[in-house]
Amino acid sequence: MIICELKNNQRTDALVSELVDIWEDSVRATHSFLTHADIETIKLYVPHAIKAVPHLFVARENTGSIHGFLGISGQKIEMLFIATQYRGHGLGKKLIQETMSLYPITDVVVNEQNQQAIGFYEHMGFEVYDRSAIDEHGGTFPILFMRKP
Known part of the structure; x- marks a missing residue:
C-alpha cells in the first residue's frame, strides 16, 4: 500500500468522485445514527471539502486503486475514511502515522x-x-x- 499526498491540481473530478464513493461507503458502515437523507445532504458538501482541504493523502495499491484517504488542515485531521472492505486492516493507523511523520497533527x-x-x-x-x-x-x-x- 502506497500513501501519497495529492496536490490540488491532482484532485480531478474523477478522483474526487472516487473519494466521495469511499466516503459514502465508510459513512454508511460507521455512522448508523445518520439517516439516508442526512447522508445525502452531507454528501453534497463532500466534494468541496475534499478539494479544499490543504493536505490530502490517499492510500492506494500499486494498481492505482484507492482504499482510503485522510485530510489535514493545520494540526487537525479533517477527514479519515476507509473503504469498508479494508477497515480493520491497519490502513487508518498507517495513514495517521505517515501523515504525523510529515505534519504536527x-x-x-x-x-x-x-x-x-x-x-x-x-x-x-x-x-x-x-x-x-x-x-x-x-x-x-x-x-x-x-x-x-
Missing part, C-alpha cells in the same frame, strides 16, 4: 455517536478534551474534540 473532531471512531482515535493516543451538543455545521449531532497530548 494534534487534533480531531469525532461524532459522539461514532463509538468505533472514538475507540480508534483513543487507540492512536488521542484524548477527549471537550464536547459540543451540535456539530461544526450546526447539526444536532454531538461531537467530541480530541487531542493528542
Whole structure:
C-alpha cells in the first residue's frame, strides 16, 4: 500500500468522485445514527471539502486503486475514511502515522455517536478534551474534540 499526498491540481473530478464513493461507503458502515437523507445532504458538501482541504493523502495499491484517504488542515485531521472492505486492516493507523511523520497533527473532531471512531482515535493516543451538543455545521449531532497530548 502506497500513501501519497495529492496536490490540488491532482484532485480531478474523477478522483474526487472516487473519494466521495469511499466516503459514502465508510459513512454508511460507521455512522448508523445518520439517516439516508442526512447522508445525502452531507454528501453534497463532500466534494468541496475534499478539494479544499490543504493536505490530502490517499492510500492506494500499486494498481492505482484507492482504499482510503485522510485530510489535514493545520494540526487537525479533517477527514479519515476507509473503504469498508479494508477497515480493520491497519490502513487508518498507517495513514495517521505517515501523515504525523510529515505534519504536527494534534487534533480531531469525532461524532459522539461514532463509538468505533472514538475507540480508534483513543487507540492512536488521542484524548477527549471537550464536547459540543451540535456539530461544526450546526447539526444536532454531538461531537467530541480530541487531542493528542
